[in-house]
Amino acid sequence: MIKVDATNERFLKTIALQTDFAVVGGGLAGVSAAITAARHGLKVVLVQDRPVLGGNASSEVRLWALGATSHQGNNNRWAREGGFINELMIENTWRNKEGNPLLFDALLLEKVRLEENITLLLNTSVISMNKKDKNTIAGLRAYSTQDFILYDVSAPRFCDASGDGILGYLSGAAFRVGAEGAEEFGEPFAPDQDYGELLGHTIYFYSKDTGKPVDFVAPEFALKDITQIPRYDQITSKSHGCSLWWLEYGGRLNTIDDTEAIKWELWKVAYGVWNYLKNSGKFPEMVNHTLEWMGNIPGKRESRRFEGDYMISQSDVIEQKRHEDAVSFGGWAVDLHPSDGVYSEKSGCTQYHSKGVYQIPYRTMYSRNINNLFIAGRLISASHIAFGSTRVMMTTAHNAQAVGMAAAICHEQDLNPRDLLLEDKMSTLQTRLLRTGHFIPHHQISDCENLALKAELQVSSTRELDTLLPGSKKADLNAARALLFPAPQGELAEMSFVVNADNDCELEFQLRTSQVFGNFTPDTKLKSKCILITAGQNQQVTVQFDHQFDQAQYAFCCVMPCEGVSLALSDELISGLMTVSHIADPKVAKNAVQYAPEESGFDSFEFWIPERRPGGQLPAVSFNPPLQVYSKDQLISPYRRPFIESNTWVADKNDPEAKLILKWNKKQSISRITLSFDSDFDHAMESVQFGHFDRAMPFCIKSYRLLDFSGNILKEDANNHHDHILITLEKSIETDGLILELLESHGAAVAVNSINVYS
Template sequence: MRRLLPLLLLLAFAAPLWGQSVLVEAESFAQPGGWKLDTQFIREMGSPYLLAHGLGDPVADATAKVTFPETGEYKVFVRTKDWVARWNAPGTPGRFQLLVNGQPLQETFGTKGADWNWQAGGSVKIDSKEVELALHDLTGFDGRCDAILFTKDDATPPNEGKILSAWRRDLLGLEEKPTEKGGYDLVVVGGGYSGMGAALSAARMGCKVALIQDRPVLGGNGSSEVRVWAMGNIRRGKYPRIGEIVEEFSDQAKKSPGTYEEFGDDKKEAIVEAEKNIDLFLNHHAFKVEMDGEKKIAAVYAFDTRTSEEKRFTSQLFVDCTGHGTIGYLAGADFDMAEKGRMGMSNMWAWAEADEERKFPETPWALDLSMKDFPYPRDHHGQWFWESGFDKDPLGDAEGIRDWNLRAVYGAFNAMKNKDGADKHESAYLTWMAYVGGPRESRLLRGDVVLNQDDIVAKRDFTDGCVPSTWSIDLHYPKKQFAEKFPDNPFISIAVHDRRVDRNFGYPVPYRCFYSRNIDNLFMAGRCISVDHEALGTVRVMKTCGMMGEVVGKAASLCATYDCTPREVYERYWPEMDQLLKLPGKARRADLDDEIEIPANVPLLAGPYGPPTGLDPAKLAGTVVDDTEAERIGKWTEGAGLKGYVGYGYLYAGGDSGGAVRFAVEAPEAGLYDIHFAYQPHENRGKTVPVVVETKNQRLEKKINQQAVPPIEGGFISLGELNLDKGEVVTVIVATAGAGGNVHADAVQIVPVKK
């Protein structure tokens, strides 16, 4: 009985009906000004909120017109926090004022409480029923406002973190019953690459789809809000059509972070909106799951983060593309999460130089950094390795992880502007900093297969392998060089790669990783699929996640057609699934019962290694054999860092390592041919690389200086001319013995010699 007492007291405390009260949700302000809608932490603190993310310059006021039930004296409360107080940091960077009809209240907000709380703002006299409110930022350093309450009651409002709590519903006049949204074959929760891939793929196969995204833009980590460029090779492996949908919407960023324009938020939305089978719900946060028994989801509930209107989405099938496995967790799906050593969250940033001196405010509340405490931001941007939260709670304290990242970046820029870097950065100013975090790892939902590192490295052949993962097993850890000052929460990471992943053909991730083993109608795609911590290091990049969505969308169409579960697609309908996976990404039908149509403008079918990322061998003169088709002897490493290569990359090995590469080229017609060999020059290459050219009765031997630039277009050098019969095979062997340095092998070309 004693354990129930606090709950009973809370209920009694929350009992007032809050008559003659006005609740204003900050996210409902008609004109947000320069304030940003932050929806990342609703599950932690119960609500979206407005954030004054001005990079040190106060943002424009957010304004709203509010109708009061009557005039008179009202007490004012603002739900906010002092976001650096949890670390006992000096100063209050998130200060702002509340203006009522243009007049600021005496209290300055964002100055009290390490946790979200209702900060008392004194009293205000309301003389007319129509009132204009404004949030007036004072610093530009991430002040935050959840809601404002005007009341004539004596009690302080309850500071609960429940989403759409009863007292808020009453004051906002929300309907008790949610708006029904049904008739869907698939409900997709999460609008990143995996969610977009799933929605587009299912819609084009005739499914009616609801796509729910809690942000105002699509793309997730690959949007302009986070700006992680899209990595992972597509259109290759067992099903080289998979990835064609991803290719339609993926960003064109040349670095990470890139520019706003490069991430193409509008293009992504336009592609989704063009599909008549998709209903898109931006700014909708899914927060509750209704079950039909223990093993089947009946509905997902979401609310509009701008109006708080609640909706109930019903469907036979659901896919969790939230990144955190949120829908699976709420449904009771089996999951796992590494206790420690998880990859963290990043918040990248960028700066530029003005034509004149630019000041930056002192930041005593930020991390106390000097220039030696962080990597100098090359190319004027802080890259992916600005990452923290490795052993922190990625679900219950994501806001704390994000805020620590902000303190780290502001502390670094303060060092550049006001401390030991000041003499070199007089004109430097911040241009962008991600306030939406880029998380990498949390819950991993469990499917019928839990993929691990050994499966990938050993190329374990699952019969349902379908999504090619080509990224190395890339795991992030705190970088010791920069961890000494803040050992409890380092903010710079290092990537440790296991490069034994096949980066050309790709490792085919099995379909059985894409559905829940204990929730019968739940798919998952993205970084919450059924893998372990190590395997996550290769499957988590955006284009790979997008291809998972493509596969799930096609599987959903089979489930809808045959009224079966995702598991039964593998057990009973895999031949049909195999055929769907071979269809072009633009293949479509309006309804499930229609015939599938393939439009004329589909991309050319890529080979097992996908479209070339370098020079296309098919467009070069003569006959070309790339290194992907060559026989390797000994240990060779695949590379693509030196641009201008043929095909998909090149091979390199240490000198005198005992290795060799053997190319075999068949002459298409009889005649005289010039035999060419391609390599990428570098200062660490050997000057005496041995190359042997052989036919059935001819042999040439050469020593090549691979530090010199090849003289023939495409990076080739001539090895000599040979007369060949039609169908005769030329063998070119490049060895490491006696090379005098590293050896590089890219391609072999035979070109007819014109007489």
């Protein structure tokens, strides 16, 4: 028994923690920064004010994490982010392809718990900080609402990934709220007062069919008159979860100080919408439905944005500007919402996409006036317009990996974030990121420590891109369809398709490519050929474009719409090849063409997008002569995903024992190897609710063995589904070669993107 005497006053227990790197906010950005730093040797304290991790992606808010893939609905092909966030999404798809938000929580918690270097403080809110000098934070204070403990965390470097920027705010970092005027960064799209300067919050709900009638009595605070929502006719019996993103409110208020008031208004709206669905009599199909879950925490879109040494703005996104300090990329549309949100007469969002992904510079990821403060998540140094794109969570997580890695380098060399702009430090940061599977478009890997670059490479076979045989399915040409393929330098081979026609007609083929090298927007027509087809089934139609490519690049062979005509489809799946159609994805575009208003600063262009699996089959096609686009040289190419070239070696389909061999002319000391397989970077892998067809990506290697030249097995796995395999040997080995045996894929042709070896 404990007996305590009466006293005048008492104090909360205080625990002091000294760490290498303190991260505030356990959203996807904070978690990515913390894990990346921890995996590179830093002791990290991660402070999260709520019971689970994930922020807006957690089961408390339930948004699906997205990034540059934009639901696969714009022209950013193979654009899913890399590194830790990719590992997370692949594992979530494997364990939780149905998108249960609770399982996503559990996975995130597991990932953080597995990192011995991370001290995780859940239910712990940062409430104050102290400084060493005017521009340097010495420590932060956080309070655990569950343990009633005060934590004093001191560290040489901090990262604010808290969404609202609590640490940046308290420490005096320069920040902004609201929209810049058009003139500051030359942003023609800057909104006026009528549209509003700030995006609001949203609360979602989930419903469930119970199989028997369920009554609903609305709480007193629910919205009674649904017509107060001007767009209430958009509510359908299918409306729940992420499809209700437009139940938005608060853009005219202070989105930090007024959070509770905004939440009450959102509960009013959400319960009012549910009442309308249940009790208006317009949705008899909802009689058996119950309200399964209602958000208690509003999802926040926008509050503070902190100023770094550079503010990314509209032209960076749309002109896809290149930056020497590029460490990440984005690709979501510039997506603004009217500040009146759910009560606005206007469309719930205005989205303009760029023609491809854009680089995000490192200078946006630290405070310009607090020397030891990194910033991550939606609060990076971006104008309101650019923030409209950079705010999505796979992008914020990918950026935050750069922050975590930068923190590790700063720690090793006793530097401040800004110092990484000096001398060769930026290329160290970029190279170390790329080694983890991170992707920086147009930044080529040149890793002089990679012993694979000095090895003689041998492969058991190579797939020529020759013939994809027809299967049982066909695709009507009611919309234009294109084969997106890696075209080698030189004369383009003739291509033959298998065509079915109900009547005689003229079929138009177009050869297109992208104006901007590395984009996948087919905005440049190189050639057009019209071919007369007579009515009949399974006809071989050959098109010869007579075109010479002066360098290797992706090209589109477009077959234009033609009534009564269909193309035979193949059942084969090969890395780096895709079918796209000239259609719109209503989730991210209103039309199959982006019509940008004059003077808006955006481009008008066509969307050519894939169909998700199991759809989206390749056309049956023959190349004559076959294309040599999957050679072993692709294993050491400067990118590790389809980008400009396939960047993939593919084994011949008849190779019974596909393998690749690295051979050195003298023994090498090896302690670390990374393998990079194809996890289909085009797949958006939305984290929750969406649901996916595959658990594992068919292109990924399922079963493999890695051996040295003495026959020792260094690693084997019969049930792999990851694309980035890091093999750290307990003791370094001396060998003059490595053999990678590729026993099975998850269904597609056996392919490897790269193998990298380090001493």
